[in-house]
Amino acid sequence: MTKSRYLISTLFTAPFYWVPFSCIAQTTLKGTVTDSLKEPLSYAILTSYKSGNYETILAYKTTEEDGTFSIPFTKSPDTLFIEVRHISYKPKRFVITDFTKSHYLTLFVPANELKEVVVNARKSIEIKGDTVRYDVDALKDQKDYTIEEVINRIPGVTVTENGKILYRDRPISHL
Amino acid sequence: MNRIKTTRVFLVAFGLLGILFFVTAFTSGSNEVQQRAFLYKVEFKKYINRPDITVTDYMQVNTKGNTSFTFFYNRMKRDSIESLRKISSQERRTLFVNDHPYSIKTVKNKAIFTAKVGDQYFSYEQTIDFKWKLTDTKRKIDSYNCKLATVSYAGRTWNAWYTMDLPMDVGPYKFKGLPGCIVEMSDVDGIFKYTLIQTKRKDNLRFEHYANVLKSPIISTTREEFNKHQQAYLSLSFDQRMAYLGRGQAGIMTSELKSQDGQVDFKNKQFDEMDDSPFIEIDHID
Numbered sequence: 001m002t003k004s005r006y007l008i009s010t011l012f013t014a015p016f017y018w019v020p021f022s023c024i025a026q027t028t029l030k031g032t033v034t035d036s037l038k039e040p041l042s043y044a045i046l047t048s049y050k051s052g053n054y055e056t057i058l059a060y061k062t063t064e065e066d067g068t069f070s071i072p073f074t075k076s077p078d079t080l081f082i083e084v085r086h087i088s089y090k091p092k093r094f095v096i097t098d099f100t101k102s103h104y105l106t107l108f109v110p111a112n113e114l115k116e117v118v119v120n121a122r123k124s125i126e127i128k129g130d131t132v133r134y135d136v137d138a139l140k141d142q143k144d145y146t147i148e149e150v151i152n153r154i155p156g157v158t159v160t161e162n163g164k165i166l167y168r169d170r171p172i173s174h175l
Numbered sequence: 176m177n178r179i180k181t182t183r184v185f186l187v188a189f190g191l192l193g194i195l196f197f198v199t200a201f202t203s204g205s206n207e208v209q210q211r212a213f214l215y216k217v218e219f220k221k222y223i224n225r226p227d228i229t230v231t232d233y234m235q236v237n238t239k240g241n242t243s244f245t246f247f248y249n250r251m252k253r254d255s256i257e258s259l260r261k262i263s264s265q266e267r268r269t270l271f272v273n274d275h276p277y278s279i280k281t282v283k284n285k286a287i288f289t290a291k292v293g294d295q296y297f298s299y300e301q302t303i304d305f306k307w308k309l310t311d312t313k314r315k316i317d318s319y320n321c322k323l324a325t326v327s328y329a330g331r332t333w334n335a336w337y338t339m340d341l342p343m344d345v346g347p348y349k350f351k352g353l354p355g356c357i358v359e360m361s362d363v364d365g366i367f368k369y370t371l372i373q374t375k376r377k378d379n380l381r382f383e384h385y386a387n388v389l390k391s392p393i394i395s396t397t398r399e400e401f402n403k404h405q406q407a408y409l410s411l412s413f414d415q416r417m418a419y420l421g422r423g424q425a426g427i428m429t430s431e432l433k434s435q436d437g438q439v440d441f442k443n444k445q446f447d448e449m450d451d452s453p454f455i456e457i458d459h460i461d
Contacts, residue, residue: 043240045343057309057354060354062344085354
């Protein structure tokens with residue numbers, strides 16, 4: 001009697017012994033994305049692929065503020081091809097086979113972003129009330145021989161062939 | 176003597192701890208989150224029955240980490256002026272804004288939608304969770320390698336071309352949640368179209384409304400209520416709108432503003448208002 005009860009109870013509980021095993025079937029890929037100084041990189045996008053041609057996306061995730069991520073998979077893969085992208089870094093690919101440990105994925109090469117160029121221009125024109133002052137030094141070129149060439153470079157002012165100076169096509173009466 | 180020594184040791188240790196704290200505090204700021212602005216061209220059919228009339232406007236999305244602020248470029252310019260002084264009719268003419276502008280502030284997957292209906296601001300919160308279907312279809316848009324993803328949202332089906340060349344979770348309207356930035360997006364009926372025209376890294380981007388919006392009373396509502404209310408307002412005739420704007424107190428419109436038989440009075444409508452405006456979200460519209 002007790003023996004049969006024992007048997008029945010084992011029969012009933014037997015399926016539940018498989019619960020922990022079925023839990024293993026759902027794998028989670030965990031880890032942190034960091035830069036070369038081991039500082040966590042937030043808002044990096046991870047995409048995982050089934051095969052090494054990086055075509056069909058299985059799952060994707062953006063890293064948290066502390067650089068961590070966890071991607072659950074319903075079907076346990078043997079090998080995962082991961083691509084990590086970040087706006088400030090060049091994308092990098094990783095192949096992951098071990099799903100038990102937490103991975104540190106490091107991005108080394110910063111994306112080529114053009115450095116800012118500052119152009120320093122000298123102010124050659126100054127307007128004070130009704131007077132416009134031109135800085136001759138700024139308008140002067142090394143190849144200049146005569147003042148005519150410099151005057152010609154002032155916006156709106158031209159020198160005619162007979163030496164008359166015109167401002168907006170009107171002759172200047174006296175200098 | 177011994178006591179002085181221990182306090183001194185303690186003080187030195189405390190000072191070192193302070194230095195350590197400051198050093199870590201400064202170095203941890205080295206990975207500063209990039210701020211970036213995205214400009215989308217928005218094209219949509221103005222009326223359902225007049226497919227030849229297309230409205231063009233520009234939408235900007237400011238992003239910083241998991242925070243984004245989406246708004247219409249000219250609407251924001253107007254708000255900027257109106258928070259300081261009265262806007263001139265000349266400025267009003269040059270800063271064209273479409274009929275129903277909105278703005279969306281998103282933090283993680285929580286979005287706050289704000290829009291004006293008539294003279295009243297409304298806002299509602301929504302959890303963003305798009306069920307994107309990724310495909311392997313590829314297309315090159317300008318210099319971006321794009322992939323196609325589709326989603327059904329609020330009664331419409333959308334095709335989105337996103338690029339992983341810009342690995343940021345950004346898109347027009349409320350759309351986001353793809354492994355890259357949306358470059359082109361349109362609904363299958365061809366009523367709405369969004370095209371990314373520029374992206375720029377920028378500091379000191381705006382993530383808040385201007386004072387004129389923040390100061391005005393905002394009624395908090397739900398997505399369903401808002402959509403129904405907006406539809407009701409836009410289906411009014413010119414005269415009915417004037418009557419609504421001249422009402423005593425602010426509040427959500429009820430059917431009493433419609434004509435007596437419950438139908439909208441089409442006789443009073445201008446030719447341009449003959450047709451109904453299309454909506455992005457049509458799941459609450461009957």
